[in-house]
Amino acid sequence: MAGISPISATHFFFLSFLLSSVVALAIAEDEPSFARTVERKRLGLRKEKLSHFRLYWHDVLSGKYPTSIQIVPPVSNTSMTGFGLVNMIDNPLTETPDPKSKLWGRAQGLYASASQDKFGLLMAMNFAFVSGKYNGSSLTIFGRNPFMEKVREMPVIGGSGLFRFARGYAEASTKKVDFKTGDAVVEYNIYVLHY
Numbered sequence: 001m002a003g004i005s006p007i008s009a010t011h012f013f014f015l016s017f018l019l020s021s022v023v024a025l026a027i028a029e030d031e032p033s034f035a036r037t038v039e040r041k042r043l044g045l046r047k048e049k050l051s052h053f054r055l056y057w058h059d060v061l062s063g064k065y066p067t068s069i070q071i072v073p074p075v076s077n078t079s080m081t082g083f084g085l086v087n088m089i090d091n092p093l094t095e096t097p098d099p100k101s102k103l104w105g106r107a108q109g110l111y112a113s114a115s116q117d118k119f120g121l122l123m124a125m126n127f128a129f130v131s132g133k134y135n136g137s138s139l140t141i142f143g144r145n146p147f148m149e150k151v152r153e154m155p156v157i158g159g160s161g162l163f164r165f166a167r168g169y170a171e172a173s174t175k176k177v178d179f180k181t182g183d184a185v186v187e188y189n190i191y192v193l194h195y
């Protein structure tokens with residue numbers, strides 16, 4: 001042991017620096033040609049902001065022009081929850097609970113009864129904006145909707161246009177139900193982080 005000269009601190013740091021450079025180089029070489037990192041600014045991504053939207057969702061099952069249509073019936077007549085049913089929707093999203101108020105967008109997608117012993121829907125919808133600043137942009141909501149509860153929370157999992165990289169959540173609360181027709185008006189409060 002006595003014959004080996006101790007490695008000085010400078011030497012040690014130099015060696016470890018060299019080693020980490022070699023490792024970094026090896027990682028860089030491993031990066032495939034189809035992938036690269038991009039500066040956020042190049043995609044116009046500056047400051048992330050938090051927005052709140054309040055819209056009224058109209059599930060119209062009745063009348064001459066329903067916007068919510070059952071495309072798959074429940075799996076059996078014995079299911080209390082209508083398990084298995086699927087409705088395709090193109091529901092208006094308006095400014096107030098009045099269906100004749102300003103149309104800001106349409107909720108396009110579907111909902112399905114996904115619960116066997118309690119009422120619970122699987123919601124898969126794009127909120128496609130059709131007017132104003134957000135016209136042409138969309139938000140994607142995908143989540144569980146136990147619609148008998150007062151407030152239901154569903155994740156916002158993404159978006160397009162002004163909502164690229166969007167994430168957040170929506171809170172749905174039913175404002176009006178016509179028990180004869182099944183038509184309903186639901187308030188959606190959406191909190192979303194986007195650029």
Ligand SMILES: *[C@@H]1O[C@H](CO)[C@@H](O)[C@H](O)[C@H]1NC(C)=O
Nearest residue numbers: 073074075076077078079084
């Ligand atoms: C459900 O009920 C309808 C009408 O009562 C009947 O025609 C149909 O066969 C039933 N379906 C099943 C799966 O029991």
Ligand SMILES: *[C@@H]1O[C@H](CO)[C@@H](O)[C@H](O)[C@H]1NC(C)=O
Nearest residue numbers: 129130131132133134135136
């Ligand atoms: C929304 O955008 C579409 C497509 O660009 C356009 O045709 C339409 O007039 C716009 N609507 C409003 C209300 O601005």
